[in-house]
Amino acid sequence: DTGVSQDPRHKITKRGQNVTFRCDPISEHNRLYWYRQTLGQGPEFLTYFQNEAQLEKSRLLSDRFSAERPKGSFSTLEIQRTEQGDSAMYLCASSPWDRVIEYTFGSGTRLTVV
Amino acid sequence: AQRVTQPEKLLSVFKGAPVELKCNYSYSGSPELFWYVQYSRQRLQLLLRHISRESIKGFTADLNKGETSFHLKKPFAQEEDSAMYYCALSNYGGSQGNLIFGKGTKLSVKP
Numbered sequence A: 001d002t003g004v005s006q007d008p009r010h011k012i013t014k015r016g017q018n019v020t021f022r023c024d025p026i027s028e029h030n031r032l033y034w035y036r037q038t039l040g041q042g043p044e045f046l047t048y049f050q051n052e053a054q055l056e057k058s059r060l061l062s063d064r065f066s067a068e069r070p071k072g073s074f075s076t077l078e079i080q081r082t083e084q085g086d087s088a089m090y091l092c093a094s095s096p097w098d099r100v101i102e103y104t105f106g107s108g109t110r111l112t113v114v
Numbered sequence B: 001a002q003r004v005t006q007p008e009k010l011l012s013v014f015k016g017a018p019v020e021l022k023c024n025y026s027y028s029g030s031p032e033l034f035w036y037v038q039y040s041r042q043r044l045q046l047l048l049r050h051i052s053r054e055s056i057k058g059f060t061a062d063l064n065k066g067e068t069s070f071h072l073k074k075p076f077a078q079e080e081d082s083a084m085y086y087c088a089l090s091n092y093g094g095s096q097g098n099l100i101f102g103k104g105t106k107l108s109v110k111p
Helices: none
Strands: A005-007 A010-013 A019-024 A031-037 A044-050 A053-057 A065-068 A075-079 A088-095 A109-113 B003-005 B010-014 B019-021 B024-026 B032-038 B045-049 B072-074 B083-090 B099-101 B105-110
Touching: A005 A088, A010 A019, A019 A088, A019 A109, A031 A075, A044 A065, A044 B099, A075 A088, B003 B083, B003 B099, B010 B019, B019 B105
Parallel strands: A010 A109, B010 B105
Antiparallel strands: A005 A019, A019 A075, A031 A044, A031 A088, A044 A053, A065 A075, A088 A109, B003 B024, B019 B072, B032 B045, B032 B083, B083 B099, B083 B105
């Protein structure tokens, strides 16, 4: 499969726990994006990487959120001390350096905080 | 502020009827606009972008800078067009590449 992969597909966690999601982009894509989508809303930008450098973070990305892309390949998104408001679909997308706005999205990780 | 507005949450039409999904935007500069589609149980995928000026699956969209609109149209809807449609604006003008999405319109095409 040469698409964008996200793991896990679903995650249920108790409030206050930490969770980590993984995204494997298309191998030749050097840009990687994280978005969050809540019920009834469109995807909202969280952060993006160009290779291993995190170039922008949205105001939505509170101090409890951290994202990494250590070798410019896969990326992880960690949420510490989860809150019920963190329940959402977390989407990853990637794009090539010369067509940065031609996204390929993953299937997403659905997080439920109980 | 940059914003994308899709005024209809749900649009229901009969097969063979024309479809127009509305999208209005607010952006200072030269926008790049897109339509993304999400079919049931599938991932979000690009349908078309205004720069390409192409027709995909019979859909077209014209950028109207005067009305700041980018409505998606199809002359004859098919049942397989039923899906969630999102209009998106690129912040590429700032070389950032992130997209601003509308809230989406659910299109339901009835037989």
